[in-house]
Amino acid sequence: MIPKNHISLHRLILSLSDALDYVCPHIADHQQRVTYIAVNIAVKMGFTDRDLADIFLAAALHDIGMIRMEERMWDGGNASQLTGRHGETGYELLRSNDLFARAARIIRHHHLPWSESKRLTFDDHLVPLASQIVFLADSVERMIDRQIHILEQSAGIVDHITRRAKSDFNPDCVQAFRSVAQSEAFWLDCVFKRIFSLLLQTMDEPPVDATDKTIQGIAEVFARVVDSMSSWTATHTAGVAATAAALAGLMKFSVREQVYMRTAGLLHDLGKLSVPISILDKRGMLSAKDWVTIKGHSYHTYRILETIGFPQQITEWAAFHHERLDGRGYPFRLKSKFLTLGSRIMAIADSFTAIAEDRPYRKGMGIAKVIAALQRQVKNGGLDGDIVAVLAENQEFIDTVRRHEQSRYAESQDRLRAIMSQQDAVSATR
Numbered sequence: 001m002i003p004k005n006h007i008s009l010h011r012l013i014l015s016l017s018d019a020l021d022y023v024c025p026h027i028a029d030h031q032q033r034v035t036y037i038a039v040n041i042a043v044k045m046g047f048t049d050r051d052l053a054d055i056f057l058a059a060a061l062h063d064i065g066m067i068r069m070e071e072r073m074w075d076g077g078n079a080s081q082l083t084g085r086h087g088e089t090g091y092e093l094l095r096s097n098d099l100f101a102r103a104a105r106i107i108r109h110h111h112l113p114w115s116e117s118k119r120l121t122f123d124d125h126l127v128p129l130a131s132q133i134v135f136l137a138d139s140v141e142r143m144i145d146r147q148i149h150i151l152e153q154s155a156g157i158v159d160h161i162t163r164r165a166k167s168d169f170n171p172d173c174v175q176a177f178r179s180v181a182q183s184e185a186f187w188l189d190c191v192f193k194r195i196f197s198l199l200l201q202t203m204d205e206p207p208v209d210a211t212d213k214t215i216q217g218i219a220e221v222f223a224r225v226v227d228s229m230s231s232w233t234a235t236h237t238a239g240v241a242a243t244a245a246a247l248a249g250l251m252k253f254s255v256r257e258q259v260y261m262r263t264a265g266l267l268h269d270l271g272k273l274s275v276p277i278s279i280l281d282k283r284g285m286l287s288a289k290d291w292v293t294i295k296g297h298s299y300h301t302y303r304i305l306e307t308i309g310f311p312q313q314i315t316e317w318a319a320f321h322h323e324r325l326d327g328r329g330y331p332f333r334l335k336s337k338f339l340t341l342g343s344r345i346m347a348i349a350d351s352f353t354a355i356a357e358d359r360p361y362r363k364g365m366g367i368a369k370v371i372a373a374l375q376r377q378v379k380n381g382g383l384d385g386d387i388v389a390v391l392a393e394n395q396e397f398i399d400t401v402r403r404h405e406q407s408r409y410a411e412s413q414d415r416l417r418a419i420m421s422q423q424d425a426v427s428a429t430r
Contacts, residue, residue: 008200008309009057009099010056010199010200011200011307011308011309012218012308012309013056013057013060013061014032014035014060014196014199014200015304015305015307015308016061016218016222016304016308017031017032017035017060017061018032018196018304018307019222019270019271019273019300019304020061020063020064020066020225020273022271022273022274022300023066023067023273029195030063030141030142031059031060031061031062031063032060032195032196032199033141033144033190033191033195034059034060034062034134034137034138034141035056035059035060035137035199036189036190036195036198036199036202037059037136037137037140037141037177037190038055038056038058038059038133038134038136038137039052039055039056039059039199039202039203040180040186041133041136041137041173041176041177041180042055042130042133042176043203044176044177044179044180045133045172045173045176049203051130052203053203054102054103054106054130055103055106055130055133055134056203057099057100057103058103058104058106058107058110058130058131058134059134059137059138060199061090061094061100061103061107062090062106062107062110062134062138063086063090064086064089064090064093064094064107064225065085065086065087065088065089065090065091065092065093065107066086066089067086067089067225067228067229067420085419085420087107087108087109087110087111088108088419089416089419089420090104090107090108091104091105091107091108092415092416092419093221093224093225093416094107094221096412097217097218097220097221098217099214099217099218100221105127105131106127106130106131106134107131107134108127108131109127109128109131110131110134110135110138111135111138112128112131112132112135113135113167113168113169114132114166114167114168114169114170114171115166115167115168117131117132117170129170129172129173132169132170132173133170133173135168135169136161136169136170136173136174136177139161139168139169140157140161140177141190143157143160143161144157144190144191146191150187150188150190150191151184151187151188154181154184154187157181158177158178158181161174161177161178162174162178212259215259215263215310215314216259216262216263216266219263219266219267220266222266222267222270223237223238223241223266223267223269224412224413224416225273226269226270226272226273227269227413228413228416228417228420229272229273229275229277229280230277230280230281231281231417232280232281232357232358232359233269233280233357234410234413234417235406235409235410235413236269236353236354236357237265237266237268237269237409238266238405238406238408238409238410239353239356239357239402239405239406240265240268240269240321240346240349240350240353241261241262241263241264241265241266241349241405242262242265242401242402242404242405242406243265243349243352243353243398243401243402244261244262244264244265244317244345244346244349245258245261245262245265246394246397246398246401246402247261247345247348247349247387247390247391247398248261248342248345250390250394251341251345251387251390253342257313257342260311260313260314260317260342261317261342261345261346263310263314263318264313264314264315264317264318264342264346265318265346265349267301267305267314267318268298268301268317268318268319268321268346268350269297269301270300270301270304270305270318271296271297271298271299271300271301271302271303271304271319272297273300274293274296274297274300275293275294275296275297276293279293279294295322295330295331296331298319298320298321298322298330298331299319299331299332301318301319302315302316302318302319302320302332305318305319313340313342316340316342316343317340317342317343317345317346318346320332320334320339320343320346320347321343321346321347321349321350322347322350323339323343323347324347324381324382324383325339325344325381325382325383325384326380326381326382328381328382329347329382341384341387344383344384344387345384345387347382347383347384348374348383348384348387348388348391351373351374351377351383352370352374352391352398352402353402355369355370355373355374356370356399356402367395367396367399371388371391371392371395374388374391374392375388375392
């Protein structure tokens with residue numbers, strides 16, 4: 001068990017919310033703006049601290065289900081193309097995590113018009129009202145024209161929202177919104193370029209113990225998001241995490257360090273949210289232009305994780321997995337003296353898993369060929385020979401661990417893909 005120490009839940013969530021902006025960069029900061037609007041409405045309506053915390057989490061991650069949606073155009077006045085699946089997908093991603101379970105239920109219904117919510121029965125009375133707050137905040141933010149000064153359009157937005165009260169929006173939520181919208185500062189805050197910092201000051205956050213359960217649980221949520229970007233890498237992250245943790249154990253890392261290693265493995269490809277699906281799913285070899293984009297992903301992993309407040313080992317082990325001992329890796333061109341044992345293990349775990357898996361342009365290799373490929377990389381100055389030797393000596397054990405973890409992980413990914421496919425089919429008939 002990791003010794004108890006507190007992590008900033010809001011900083012962590014906002015950092016991961018930033019990461020989701022890579023999927024749709026043309027709406028950067030959308031989720032954080034929605035969070036600011038939603039929290040202000042909820043405060044005005046007298047929500048308790050516990051409920052405010054859930055609304056904060058739900059608003060900050062309300063679009064987490066927008067996996068593989070980069071080809072869909074964002075329409076500031078009509079979200080019809082986006083409402084079909086991503087609420088349900090977001091719910092599936094978050095519902096099993098204790099930290100996010102209540103927020104997941106809010107996200108599930110955050111595009112449900114008020115007139116429809118009145119006809120449904122919910123297990124928790126918080127869900128329809130909190131979902132309506134996020135729906136209203138989301139709608140307000142999408143109405144903001146980023147090319148026009150906010151104070152020139154605020155009155156029009158208020159009027160538009162007011163006209164849709166009793167049909168799309170809960171009248172009580174609209175009343176609270178109209179109250180907070182009287183302040184020019186509210187609107188200026190909504191488009192403030194440093195809204196990340198502003199949100200950290202908005203409300204007190206619940207303390208969260210940085211235990212193995214909480215850290216790994218959060219990491220697995222975002223690993224599932226990354227892996228769902230492409231069917232070819234649907235369980236890649238799980239394989240890397242399991243392989244890295246197994247190697248760390250064989251090399252006498254402490255229990256605490258093994259937890260860090262598995263967490264780093266789950267987060268190592270977080271920066272792939274910045275890579276277009278057209279590249280991730282490309283059949284055939286990647287072009288030079290494709291590689292320029294690919295090489296940025298571990299850089300983005302580093303920059304995202306360094307803002308979260310995780311232990312530095314997790315950030316470095318996750319982000320340095322494409323560095324080489326001879327300094328010819330990417331993106332930081334670090335040489336051996338700057339690469340810790342943990343970073344070297346992660347590089348080998350990533351290569352081992354990737355070579356063993358199918359890709360659009362090649363079939364996965366058997367274990368003997370995988371080991372041979374890694375040994376060639378040792379001779380070429382890329383990988384640590386001592387670690388590869390440990391892997392080779394324990395290849396059956398490590399491969400079994402990898403396959404078992406990927407099989408377990410695949411079950412949850414299959415449920416997620418089933419929801420995505422079902423929602424796609426519904427959208428196609430409209």
